Amino acid sequence: MARTRPGRSCPRDYRYPPAVFARAADLEAQSLYVVGGLYGNRFALEAVLDLARRENATLVFNGDFNWFDADPEGFRALNETVLRHAALRGNVETELAGEDAGAGCGCGYPEWVGDAEVERSNRILERLRETARGFPDLRARLGSLPMHLVAEIAGLRIGIVHGDAESLAGWQFSQEALGERPECAEALLAGSGVDVFACTHTCLPVMQEFVAPRGKALIVNNGAAGMPNFRDTRFGLATRIASTPSAQSLYGARLGATVVEAVPVRYDHEAWIAEFDRVWPAGSPAALSYRKRIASGPGYEMEQAVRAGAFSRAA
Numbered sequence: 001m002a003r004t005r006p007g008r009s010c011p012r013d014y015r016y017p018p019a020v021f022a023r024a025a026d027l028e029a030q031s032l033y034v035v036g037g038l039y040g041n042r043f044a045l046e047a048v049l050d051l052a053r054r055e056n057a058t059l060v061f062n063g064d065f066n067w068f069d070a071d072p073e074g075f076r077a078l079n080e081t082v083l084r085h086a087a088l089r090g091n092v093e094t095e096l097a098g099e100d101a102g103a104g105c106g107c108g109y110p111e112w113v114g115d116a117e118v119e120r121s122n123r124i125l126e127r128l129r130e131t132a133r134g135f136p137d138l139r140a141r142l143g144s145l146p147m148h149l150v151a152e153i154a155g156l157r158i159g160i161v162h163g164d165a166e167s168l169a170g171w172q173f174s175q176e177a178l179g180e181r182p183e184c185a186e187a188l189l190a191g192s193g194v195d196v197f198a199c200t201h202t203c204l205p206v207m208q209e210f211v212a213p214r215g216k217a218l219i220v221n222n223g224a225a226g227m228p229n230f231r232d233t234r235f236g237l238a239t240r241i242a243s244t245p246s247a248q249s250l251y252g253a254r255l256g257a258t259v260v261e262a263v264p265v266r267y268d269h270e271a272w273i274a275e276f277d278r279v280w281p282a283g284s285p286a287a288l289s290y291r292k293r294i295a296s297g298p299g300y301e302m303e304q305a306v307r308a309g310a311f312s313r314a315a
């Protein structure tokens, strides 16, 4: 049964009901960067910190900030920095903190992801967990992070998740699912009482508008902050939510007085790929699964990410 194999399943304790978002906001901000999927890229972390510093923005790291950071010093430094900010645990942090190997990487991969890739993800997680064992305090802190946050910006209610409105590793807010089954996302928005869901986890970005009981609503998936998201590019993406637009955004949408945008995370590519090759040499599971994407992006275009209600800007 595919759904019970490591890396395929969605563990029971990953789940929560959409109604959990109908609560007072956990944080209020003037401008907010939601940074999903750093994947251990410390150069992307530096770039994100710099973006936020320039406008005194609040940062939320919504999970999977770890992945390629299997070297102990890199792991320690990255986690100590991230944990100074608001953060959610992704499936990677959750599985790092736990001992149960039954969930594998906890990705909950759907059927369109091949078995070989799932198996390699499980091996990456096992190596990373070995590194994490050297830092029991950090491991405990990762395990105690929340699975979701509610933020408020100028009256706009934002549900921040790793996966979707029901699961830390859910795929209902993937670009594939939003294209094929938009009615599912619309129902989740209606059941949650938020105007925006900001998510990540599924590795490809998308911004798509919906109609919800409170009016116009949006799902924004930043793809990855620490890896390229579009063909022949070498930058990550973060989601920015603020009352004034950013001159750097690639595309965005307006909800009332607030803009939601995809902002490039322009990190030092040469330094990053040199570090990646050192930690994950040719033939390693991470090199086989991710090096091509890190070098030149996935087979995905920005036009595919910009859906109904979102508009592109000149980069």
Ligand SMILES: [Fe+2]
Binding pocket: 064, 090, 091, 092, 107, 162, 200, 201, 202
């Ligand atoms: Fe994830």
